[in-house]
Amino acid sequence: MSPKTTHYSVIIVGGGQSGLSMSHFLQQRGIDHLVIEKRTLVHSWRSQRWDSFCLVTPNWQCNLPGWSYQGDDPHGFMVKDQINDWLAGFVEQVQPPAIEGVTVEKVSRAGDADQFTVQTSAGSFTAGQVVVASGGYHKxxxxxxxxxxxxxxxxxxxxxxxxxxxxxxxxxxxxxxxxxxxxxxxxxxxxxxxxxxxxxxxxxxxxxxxxxxxxxxxxxxxxxxxxxxxxxxxxxxxxxxxxxxxxxxxxxxxxxxxxxxxxxxxxxxxxxxxxxxxxxxxxxxxxxxxxxxxxxxxxxxxxxxxxxxxxxxxxxxxxxxxxxxxxxxxxxxxxxxxxxxxxxCIGFLPDFGWVDAPVFNGRGEPVHLRGVTGQPGLYFLGLPWLHTWGSGRFSGVARDAEFLAEAIASAGAIVPPVERARQAHAA
The missing domain is CATH 3.50.50.60 (FAD/NAD(P)-binding domain)
Known part of the structure; x- marks a missing residue:
């Protein structure tokens, strides 16, 4: 999709299962938002897994919001193609307002304004709140x-x-x-x-x-x-x-x-x-x-x-x-x-150098409580043990996303009815 505006109540950085789960719950609450994905939605499951890859947790733990595993082998383990088919169904079900192939280059506070500037390879956007859902395995x-x-x-x-x-x-x-x-x-x-x-x-x-x-x-x-x-x-x-x-x-x-x-x-x-x-x-x-x-x-x-x-x-x-x-x-x-x-096979390192906010420890890791940082309006989602063992997995990200959606709504990001009507008319 092409953005119809440069300002959103919420911008979600990352279009994997975490970012899409966030979009699901924001849509439920009528909160306007944009998902920005560097490659394509749920890209990493197609590109960073070997051919014989399969889940190491049983299929019944695949429980994304509104999209649980519905196959006939709940105690089995989906292989790579099955996982990607299942995730494609999740993308279709969420239908997120998203732009793909766009790199977020910097997220920062817009001066003294009560909003963020999100600089990307496709231009700049502003947002009242930002959810970093790009995972923790970058480098x-x-x-x-x-x-x-x-x-x-x-x-x-x-x-x-x-x-x-x-x-x-x-x-x-x-x-x-x-x-x-x-x-x-x-x-x-x-x-x-x-x-x-x-x-x-x-x-x-x-x-x-x-x-x-x-x-x-x-x-x-x-x-x-x-x-x-x-x-x-x-x-x-x-x-x-x-x-x-x-x-x-x-x-x-x-x-x-x-x-x-x-x-x-x-x-x-x-x-x-x-x-x-x-x-x-x-x-x-x-x-x-x-x-x-x-x-x-x-x-x-x-x-x-x-x-x-x-x-x-x-x-x-x-x-x-x-x-x-x-x-x-x-x-x-x-x-x-x-x-x-x-x-x-010695892992990955996080790289949040593009997030310009005083929320990181000496190792470059975000300091947060259940994804909520000390910077008002800035959140993280999809990190290992963000809240529970399942936070970075199919089994727990929905719970975390719903929690953050409530936090965002409480912070006043809900679109006023008049603005919602204007956006619907423009679409």
């Missing part, structure tokens, strides 16, 4: 040591990885074992590729335990309703790496130890490159043990819940390691190992 992390790798070694970030055939023949080094790293390592391993995996301290969890998906148990335990203010780590939980598990082929655990039994080479944290040799910390055993402690700890909390409620469930037992490293290896020769490609 792919690739360490400087990548520059030292030989020129003939192909390098990708996880956001660029699509499938094993994309990589040249030879062994693959996957760096990082969070959700993306563990699943990409599995994808390559299942395709018969020789994989070297540089691990970190990512946690893991079971897919199924005592007769149900672990997600189902945690939902019954009200874990997904726990606000960040009540979490034992408080805001520190936002720094946690996501647990690795998969929904692939109906869902299963990801056990790096089992991969090692099958020929995957595991190493500790990668720290550098010395000539032709990669360097690692001697902490592989520590990383594996840490992941298993989290795994068993979650299951133990489920055991406690089952016992406290007298629930009839199949018995469970702690995970026992199926493999142990016989020694810590701290060096790996690139040529000797036959590594021809590297996939960096």
């Amino acid at each position: 792919p992390v690739v360490p400087r040591m990548a520059e030292k790798l030989p020129m003939d070694i192909v390098q990708y970030h996880s956001a660029q990885y699509r499938n094993p055939a994309q990589l040249p023949e030879g062994a693959v080094l996957v760096v990082g074992c969070g959700q993306s790293g563990a699943q990409i390592a599995e994808d390559l391993h299942l395709a018969g590729r020789k994989v070297y995996l540089a691990t970190g301290n990512a946690p893991r969890c079971a897919r199924f335990y005592r007769g149900k998906d672990v997600v189902d148990w945690l939902a019954e335990m009200n874990y997904y309703d726990m606000p960040v203010t009540q979490h034992p780590l408080r805001e520190g939980v936002r720094d946690n790496t996501n647990h690795y598990v998969t929904g692939r082929d109906g869902g299963r655990d990801i056990d790096l130890r089992r991969f090692a039994l099958e020929g995957m080479e595991l190493y500790g944290l990668m720290t550098g490159l010395d000539g032709d040799e990669l360097e690692f910390q001697p902490n592989l055993r520590e990383n594996l043990d840490h992941a298993d402690r989290i795994f068993n700890g979650i299951n133990a909390s489920i055991d406690k819940f089952i016992a406290s409620r007298g629930i009839d469930a199949p018995p469970g037992e702690p995970y026992v390691p199926v493999w142990q490293p016989d020694r810590e290896r701290t060096r790996l020769g690139l040529r000797a190992s036959g590594i021809t490609s590297v996939v960096w």
Whole structure:
């Protein structure tokens, strides 16, 4: 669409599931607004996921406003094409007032005026209030040591990885074992590729335990309703790496130890490159043990819940390691190992440099309470643990968006009836 005006009561920056959820609730309240999307609506689900990608949470948790999962497999895990079809339906249902292919270059207070100036690649707009719904994963992390790798070694970030055939023949080094790293390592391993995996301290969890998906148990335990203010780590939980598990082929655990039994080479944290040799910390055993402690700890909390409620469930037992490293290896020769490609799976950094407002901490992260900042009229939506575990996911963003819509309405952004009639006539 082409904007019919340059001023809106609310401008939403970002057209993913968060921005569209915000648009849904603003439309319900008769609040005029504009969604500005840098690429296309829900773009990241099409462009930043590999071919075999699937959800790691069951389909029943897909619960965007007015658009819940309605398929016949609520306990299954949608694959990439199914997710995008579902999201396309959400876009059609919301029909947001949006402009695509427009980059927001700066958001700032318009002098002493009680409004914001939003400078974009398509010109400037003003708004009474602004919702930053662009997510928190903006800049792919690739360490400087990548520059030292030989020129003939192909390098990708996880956001660029699509499938094993994309990589040249030879062994693959996957760096990082969070959700993306563990699943990409599995994808390559299942395709018969020789994989070297540089691990970190990512946690893991079971897919199924005592007769149900672990997600189902945690939902019954009200874990997904726990606000960040009540979490034992408080805001520190936002720094946690996501647990690795998969929904692939109906869902299963990801056990790096089992991969090692099958020929995957595991190493500790990668720290550098010395000539032709990669360097690692001697902490592989520590990383594996840490992941298993989290795994068993979650299951133990489920055991406690089952016992406290007298629930009839199949018995469970702690995970026992199926493999142990016989020694810590701290060096790996690139040529000797036959590594021809590297996939960096060490995450993303937020980049809110375009938001000119005194609402950030020393790490460039917005300081907020449930998305409401100290700058009147400026809000954030869709960030991990913005309010609950589901805040950055399909399961919780609707609750957050509705909360912010109420905050916006209370701040006086509702369009007066006369102005609404004028806009309707102009349309």
